[in-house]
Amino acid sequence: MRIADEGGAGGMKKLRVLYVDASVGFGGAIISLGLLLRIVANEHTRILTSQPMHIVRASLPGLRVGRLRPLMHYRTMRNIRQAFPGAPRVIRWTLGKLVSVLDVLTTIKNTIRLVFLLKVHRMDLVHLNNGFLPFEAIYAARLAGVPVIVHLRDFGVGRAAGITPRIASAISGVIGVSEAVAQVARDHPLIRCPVIGVHDSVDAAVMDDAAPLRDALRAQLGLSPEHIAVSIFGRVVAWKGQKEFVEAALLAMRQDDRIRAVIVGDASDADEHYFANIREQVRASGRESSFIFTGYQAVVEPYYAASDIVVHASITPEPFGRVVPEAMAALRPIIAMNAGGPPEVITQGVDGLLVEPGDVPGLAAAILQLSGDPALRERMSVNGRRYVEQHLGLEPYAVKIMAFFEEVIRRSGRNR
Numbered sequence: 384m385r386i387a388d389e390g391g392a393g394g395m396k397k398l399r400v401l402y403v404d405a406s407v408g409f410g411g412a413i414i415s416l417g418l419l420l421r422i423v424a425n426e427h428t429r430i431l432t433s434q435p436m437h438i439v440r441a442s443l444p445g446l447r448v449g450r451l452r453p454l455m456h457y458r459t460m461r462n463i464r465q466a467f468p469g470a471p472r473v474i475r476w477t478l479g480k481l482v483s484v485l486d487v488l489t490t491i492k493n494t495i496r497l498v499f500l501l502k503v504h505r506m507d508l509v510h511l512n513n514g515f516l517p518f519e520a521i522y523a524a525r526l527a528g529v530p531v532i533v534h535l536r537d538f539g540v541g542r543a544a545g546i547t548p549r550i551a552s553a554i555s556g557v558i559g560v561s562e563a564v565a566q567v568a569r570d571h572p573l574i575r576c577p578v579i580g581v582h583d584s585v586d587a588a589v590m591d592d593a594a595p596l597r598d599a600l601r602a603q604l605g606l607s608p609e610h611i612a613v614s615i616f617g618r619v620v621a622w623k624g625q626k627e628f629v630e631a632a633l634l635a636m637r638q639d640d641r642i643r644a645v646i647v648g649d650a651s652d653a654d655e656h657y658f659a660n661i662r663e664q665v666r667a668s669g670r671e672s673s674f675i676f677t678g679y680q681a682v683v684e685p686y687y688a689a690s691d692i693v694v695h696a697s698i699t700p701e702p703f704g705r706v707v708p709e710a711m712a713a714l715r716p717i718i719a720m721n722a723g724g725p726p727e728v729i730t731q732g733v734d735g736l737l738v739e740p741g742d743v744p745g746l747a748a749a750i751l752q753l754s755g756d757p758a759l760r761e762r763m764s765v766n767g768r769r770y771v772e773q774h775l776g777l778e779p780y781a782v783k784i785m786a787f788f789e790e791v792i793r794r795s796g797r798n799r
Contacts, residue, residue, distance in 0.1 A: 397425045400423075400429075401500065402420070402510045403432075404416055404432040405451070405512070405513045405517045406432075410618075412512055414583075416430075416443070417442040418584050419784060422778060424446055428446070428447075430447065430448045430449065431449045432451065433450075433451060491519075493523075494519040495523075497523030497527075507530075510532050515546055515550060521554070532791055533554055533556070535564050536560045538563075551575070554574070555576055557574060558580075558787060559579070561724030562724075565578050565579060582727070583705060584776060584781075585711075585775050586777060587768070587772060590713040593687065593713070596688055600688065601689045604675050611643065612645050612691045613643070613645065613691065613694060614647055614687075614689075614692070615693075615696060616693070616709075620650075622699050623697055624698045624720070624741075625658075626657070628644070629644065630664075631696075631744075634743065634744065635751050641754065645690065683709075687709060687715055690713075693718070694717075695710075695718070697720050697722075697723075700722040701719075701722065701723040702724055703723070704723070704725045707728050708728060711767030712767075714767070716736075717735040717763075717767065720738060720739070722739075734766035
């Protein structure tokens with residue numbers, strides 16, 4: 384069912400929403416947007432994204448998607464530095480200034496294009512899928528008199544990087560990906576618009592479809608029926624805690640040699656050195672055969688099915704942690720860190736276990752608790768799936784988002 388086809392949340396029929404996704408890499412933001420649009424998209428929906436087309440086709444199938452590629456972002460500057468590592472400082476400074484000028488021109492071009500789109504299609508609302516970016520969408524909405532909602536997916540607003548009073552005043556509403564993120568926005572002195580926290584949704588049916596693939600994938604990975612596969616998912620970057628996961632897995636393996644650690648993901652954002660150190664740590668441990676590195680996987684659901692325990696080991700507060708509800712939807716017990724979004728979803732000992740960030744012995748103990756108690760794994764799996772079905776389904780998520788959209792439009796005084 385598409386809510387838009389049945390009158391919309393709160394009685395509003397079909398909203399004209401421009402969704403702008405400024406992400407430059409595949410992740411939870413584009414996945415969440417795709418799930419929302421699966422329910423609420425209508426013939427008035429417009430989408431602009433920075434994502435490459437192969438990700439667009441996978442995440443936003445069947446939707447009309449336009450390109451909005453910002454010139455300047457963190458990867459632009461990283462690529463410039465890497466392309467001319469030995470260049471004199473004056474040359475690198477000149478290149479940086481040149482890119483900055485081109486970025487201003489790109490911003491102006493994008494702003495004009497967005498104003499035209501908002502006016503011609505008589506849009507009711509602009510939804511920014513990645514926080515306060517891109518700024519040109521905010522500028523254009525202000526010029527066109529259209530309210531803007533920011534979907535905040537990290538704690539970055541607390542640092543107010545680039546957020547000026549003028550930009551903040553143009554925002555009509557903020558959706559935090561968790562209550563932890565929403566509270567950061569509420570506490571910020573520049574944010575004076577309505578703020579709500581809404582957890583991202585999960586498509587449990589996709590996990591069900593992958594369940595029959597468990598045995599075949601485990602055989603492919605070299606896992607026997609006796610092995611306990613403990614998996615961690617995500618980009619291999621320092622704050623995601625793969626290093627701590629490896630250390631905890633090694634401790635747990637000393638007491639339970641059935642444990643096999645599965646690392647699903649690859650190095651990201653030029654953090655190859657971190658990943659190389661992890662691989663060396665595994666080689667030096669003498670237990671290399673107990674670790675499985677799958678590399679990047681475009682389709683991760685079969686790897687949840689192949690797992691027995693899922694770990695989410697971020698060493699700094701996680702804004703939400705999509706892996707947590709995905710594991711619960713896949714009927715897998717989850718161990719996560721007790722900071723940020725995960726403790727809002729997990730009830731300790733009921734549908735998962737919580738460990739303090741960076742607590743390697745605590746994480747090892749949690750792994751052993753679950754590896755040694757199949758009945759507990761089963762009970763947590765069932766409870767976790769029930770929580771997802773009751774609270775994180777696609778339609779309840781869409782209803783909450785659309786109700787907030789309507790509230791913001793109403794508060795803006797726009798007549799449809």
